[in-house]
Amino acid sequence: MKPVSVGIIGCGNISGIYLKNLSGLFGNVRLVACADIDFSRAQAKVDEKDEAGNRLYPDLKAMRVDGLLADPEIRIVVNLTIPAAHYEVAKKILEAGKCAYNEKPLTLSREQGKELLALAKEKGLLIGGAPDTFLGAGIQTARKLIEDGWIGRPVSATAFMCCHGHESWHPAPEFYYQPGGGPMFDMGPYYLTALVNLLGTVKSVAGMTSRAFDERICTSANRNGDILPVDVETSVAGLMRFASGAVGTIITSFDVWGHNLPLIEVHGTSGSLSVPDPNGFGGPVKLKRPGQDWKEIPLSHNYAENSRGLGVADMARALTDGKNARASGELAYHVLDIMHAFHDSSDSGAFFELQSSCQIPEPLEGDLFRF
Ligand SMILES: NC(=O)c1ccc[n+]([C@@H]2O[C@H](COP(=O)([O-])OP(=O)(O)OC[C@H]3O[C@@H](n4cnc5c(N)ncnc54)[C@H](O)[C@@H]3O)[C@@H](O)[C@H]2O)c1
Numbered sequence: 270m271k272p273v274s275v276g277i278i279g280c281g282n283i284s285g286i287y288l289k290n291l292s293g294l295f296g297n298v299r300l301v302a303c304a305d306i307d308f309s310r311a312q313a314k315v316d317e318k319d320e321a322g323n324r325l326y327p328d329l330k331a332m333r334v335d336g337l338l339a340d341p342e343i344r345i346v347v348n349l350t351i352p353a354a355h356y357e358v359a360k361k362i363l364e365a366g367k368c369a370y371n372e373k374p375l376t377l378s379r380e381q382g383k384e385l386l387a388l389a390k391e392k393g394l395l396i397g398g399a400p401d402t403f404l405g406a407g408i409q410t411a412r413k414l415i416e417d418g419w420i421g422r423p424v425s426a427t428a429f430m431c432c433h434g435h436e437s438w439h440p441a442p443e444f445y446y447q448p449g450g451g452p453m454f455d456m457g458p459y460y461l462t463a464l465v466n467l468l469g470t471v472k473s474v475a476g477m478t479s480r481a482f483d484e485r486i487c488t489s490a491n492r493n494g495d496i497l498p499v500d501v502e503t504s505v506a507g508l509m510r511f512a513s514g515a516v517g518t519i520i521t522s523f524d525v526w527g528h529n530l531p532l533i534e535v536h537g538t539s540g541s542l543s544v545p546d547p548n549g550f551g552g553p554v555k556l557k558r559p560g561q562d563w564k565e566i567p568l569s570h571n572y573a574e575n576s577r578g579l580g581v582a583d584m585a586r587a588l589t590d591g592k593n594a595r596a597s598g599e600l601a602y603h604v605l606d607i608m609h610a611f612h613d614s615s616d617s618g619a620f621f622e623l624q625s626s627c628q629i630p631e632p633l634e635g636d637l638f639r640f
Contacts, residue, residue, distance in 0.1 A: 272299040273585035274342045276367075278334055278358055279349030280310040282439060283372065286577045287347060288314055292326050295582035297589070298345070302330045304337040306350075334358075338365040344588065345370055347581055348398075352449025356381040363388045363396065368588065370581050371398035373458035375601040377449045379609055382602045389598060395587060396598035400459045401580030403466045404595060404633045405550025409570035411535070411542055412467055412632060419556055420537030423468050426517040428460040428533045431525035436487045436497060443497055445523070446485060451501030452521035453608050456548070460519055460533060461604045463547035464509075467535055470603060470626045472512045475619075476611030478502035481524035507611040512626070550576050570633065583633070595630035603627040 275291055275298050277284060284303070291300040305311045311331040319325055337343065338361060346362040348355060348371045356376040362369040363385065375398055376382040389396035402408065415423060430452060436442040444450050465471065480503050487495040504522040511517065520530075533544035543555035543563065551573035557563045572579055580596030587594035606625040614621040 270297070270589060272297050273344050273588055274299055274301045275345045275347060275581060275585070276301060276332075276337045276340065276343040277303040277347045277349055278305070278337065278362070279372075280305040280314045281349065281441065284314065284349050286575055287349060288326060288329070290576060290578035291347070291581060292329070294576060295578065298582050298585045300326070300329060301342060302332045302337050302340060304332045304334045306334065308333060338362065338367070343367060345581060345584055347578075348372060351444040352377060352454065353444065353447065355449070356385065359385050359396065360388065363392055363394055366392065366394070368395040368584060370584055370596075371396075371601070373399045373601070374449055374454045374608065375598065375605050379606060382605050386598045386602055395584055395594050397580060397584055397594045397596045398598070398601045399577075399580060399596065400462050400547070401577065401583070401596045402459055402547055402550055403462050403630075404572065404579045404583065405576060406568040406570040406573035407545035407550060407552045407554055408463050408466060408547060409633055410552070410554045410566065410568045411544045413569050414542060414554070414556060414566065415467055415535065415537070416632075419540055419558070420535065420542050421539030423513070423515045423535050423537045425515060426464055426468055426533065426535045427531065428464060428517065428519040429528070429530035430456040430460055430521045430532070431528045431530060432523060433526055434485060434503070434523035436485050436489060438489050440489060440491055442487060442489065442492070446497050446499045446501055448501060451503055451505070452523045453502070453505040453611060457505075457519070457521050457608050458601075458604050459547040460521070461607055462600065463533060463544065464517060464519075465600065465603065465627070466630065467544070468511045468515050468517065469513045469629060470511065471509045471607050471623055473510045473620050473622045474607060474610045474614055475508040475621070476614040477506045478612060478615040479504045502612065502615075505611055509607070550574060572633075593628065593630075595633065597627065597630065599627035600630065
């Protein structure tokens, strides 16, 4: 079958791995063009060369954003702009009659997210987005262990993402401290998408938030000494009740210098599972059964390497076979709703009942998209 043509809008820090994977890792998509509000950034990607001086992506065109959106060949556009631009850019993509795949978070507000989902539905297009790490070998193996009954009925889960923010390395870190950033909206999507995939949808939450600094000092190479105003909460603690009855807790923080906390654990009536970093695709997955030591379990699924773009390949698969895309808009919206709900609960001091839900994506079997 002819690969689905894909374009990228937003040629910044994360675009490199998407360019690489969408150009070579998946046989059912073909990256044909990239664009950026700053055209020179798109041109720089097209001009990238390997050690022998050959262009890395010989078939890739640099385009203006409007030109890319008008290109009839392109069916999926991957939106790698900053969070504040996700809504506006995705809306343009859908209005141009193309499917939209957004980096996380889906949008800044729930209203924007709902509007995009409705627009996609009205136009018969797909919308979805990152993270797609839950389709990797690590989380898929953990899910299979749960579904095969190795920990019994899941009862509780913990998730911790603690670091000191991204201003020590990112060349343009402002957006991490503006709405759509902060540790929950930036990193929460990896952890919450994994938890929803493992335990099902979330029904109600409670949250508490704090902010250690009103401004941060940048230490990344090109911005050393720059002051970044902080407009978001930088430590967010959340409690979740899943629709299944299981309970969970999550802490995300950009105010932590070091810690010894596990990333994700799921505890069931007859075992405990240590789930690998949901910001990656591989392992290790570890299982503890009553009376036994922790054991590392071999990965049962494919895509253990950095496979960012797997969700795009899956969206292309959904376009051709008509079934649901796994990294769907409904899933991304449910995660957005949970993240807002933690903040709403913190503001009100009350539990927050979620209005959203989503289908749990089908497990990813086999090696569907490899060349
Ligand atoms: N950097 C990472 O490690 C990383 C990892 C995973 C996900 N993400 C997500 O990817 C997205 C991009 O992050 P990044 O680090 O590459 O940011 P970045 O600032 O390095 O790049 C963003 C690019 O988008 C362009 N842009 C901004 N507004 C635009 C618009 N309206 N139209 C067209 N282009 C526009 C900018 O010119 C820039 O080139 C964010 O949503 C972020 O959460 C980043």
